[in-house]
Amino acid sequence: MSYPRVYLYKRLVQAKLFIDEQYATPINLGSVAGEAFFSKFHFIRLFKKAYGRTPGQYLTAVRVDRARTLLRGGHNVTDACYAVGFDSLSSFTGLFKRLTGQTPSAFKRECQAMRAEPLHFVPPCFAAHHGWASSPAVAAASVAVPPAAAPAEAPKEQF
Template sequence: MNFYQKEINRIRTVCYKNQEQLQTVIRTKKFIDVHFEKEMNLNLLSNCQFTSKFHLLRLFKKYYGLTPMQYLTDRRIEKAAEYLKKKMTVTETCFAVGFECTSSFSTLFKNKMGIAPAAFQKSNFRKVD
């Protein structure tokens, strides 16, 4: 093993010291990606990974820069935009991505996307037609 390989291995162990923690965070993200439309909370996520919810919260924020719930909201909004482009109604989209209330969905969508869901949908209909 030459000097550069040794140095790469040393840096890798410093940056990713605890592989188990990294795997926990990656599995949590994948779980959210697959089950984003289901009711989810920090207790459920931590139970799935057999870890403390506070520990999971810190780890997720450390590696992704967001809390798991912030990531879930972003994922739902991203998917909602796809559904709205496919001509689903705002109400259908709201429930399809896991929101329970159309008003909170509309508010979050507007905050994240800068435009209301109905306006987003109309602007995309014009582009497609």
């Protein structure tokens, strides 16, 4: 028996929404596949075809994204790790670094620094162009932006 594609996609979206809502709880492949009424292996193939990653990769990405939000909000790394559903701080740190390019601690320090000195994270040429060079570091690093040249007049045609 063959089902219409729309029906299959609705079931995949239902499973994706299940992951989005339950990311902080212990989720296994069987429960997510069951939510969509697919066998585990068929579900993995369909999910990857539709979303470009496996359900496990998607769950990890959702958890890391939510952890980034918590870290930006001032939570400590351990609390963020467990709040988003990871069981191990070391696996959380490794996955976070693989997906974002930096450790959770470095990410949190960067967010704190950005809140404390936001102009240090603006490109100097942009800050100088907009008159934001109030910081000596920004002013020293800025490059003078030449004024825009007046457009050349087009020759007038005479009839």
